[in-house]
Amino acid sequence: MGDDLLDFLAVSGLDKGLIAQREADLIKERGVPKGGKEPRALITPELVEPFNPFSAGLENAERFLFAEWFQRPLLDLRACSGVQRGVYAVFNVAPMVCEPHLKLKYHRVVDPAGRWPLYVGESDIGEEQQGIGDRCNCHITSITDAGLGVENFAVKFIVLPKLINAERTFIEAFRPAWNGSGFGLRPSAPTFRSNGSRTSVWDTLHPGREVTGKHSRSYAKALRWLDGRLFKNSEAFSRFRQEWPELIDFDVRC
Secondary structure, eight states: OOHHHHHHHHHHTOOHHHHHHHHHHHHHHHTOOGGGOSOOOOOOGGGGSOOOGGGGOGGGHHHHHHHHHHHSOOBOGGGOTTOOSEEEEEEEOSOOSSOHHHHHHHTTTOOTTOOSOSEEEEEOOSSSOOOHHHHHHHHHHHHHHTTSOGGGEEEEEEOOOTTOOHHHHHHHHHOOTTTTTTTTOOTTOHHHHOTTOBOOHHHHHSOOOSOOOSBOOOHHHHHHHHHHHHHHHHHHHHHHHHHOTTTOOSOOOO
16 A cells, blocks of 8 residues: 555544554664664764865865765754854654654655755854754754654754855755745744744644744645655655765665
């Protein structure tokens, strides 16, 4: 039975035993650790040294950046305190705590080794900006408030010189599932303060944060948005593997 039909059964509230068995099979198939308890790396002085991808030459900068990215270690979300500017990504390293039909959708992006990101961000210290450590703390609050299990997520980052917009490069390359969903919005963001704002896709699918829009969003439409984003995520992986085969020695079930 295909995963699309299982998604339909889950949304319909049917055959929960079959859904649970399929989920268990997928976890066994992918070797996903329960609760994301695998060891995390510690921040070393080398990790916070600025990395300049242009040191390899302008024509090789993008490849050099991606090669460095895949070699970066996974860190606990709570380990980035004090880290300032750079690009970072949040990874779903074990099945998150959520509704069965969402778990079945998200199994496509569970990546215990931290290679294909769920969310990409960029940060710097400034009057209106937060460092990577502060942004990770915001994400921890969002994940915790939604009850998804912060232990099921991890992060990696690269400290970059200013004026290098790696965030856009990574988003275009990886098409992360949660970028554009509202996951990265902060409580002080204008989107949440606007009288005409609509509850974000992320808050519709994962309620719990105090910050929501004034107008509700259709749950069915939010699911369709997620399906579309997961499809783009899968397409991006296929394109990346074709363009950079020497950097991809793994498979991600998207």
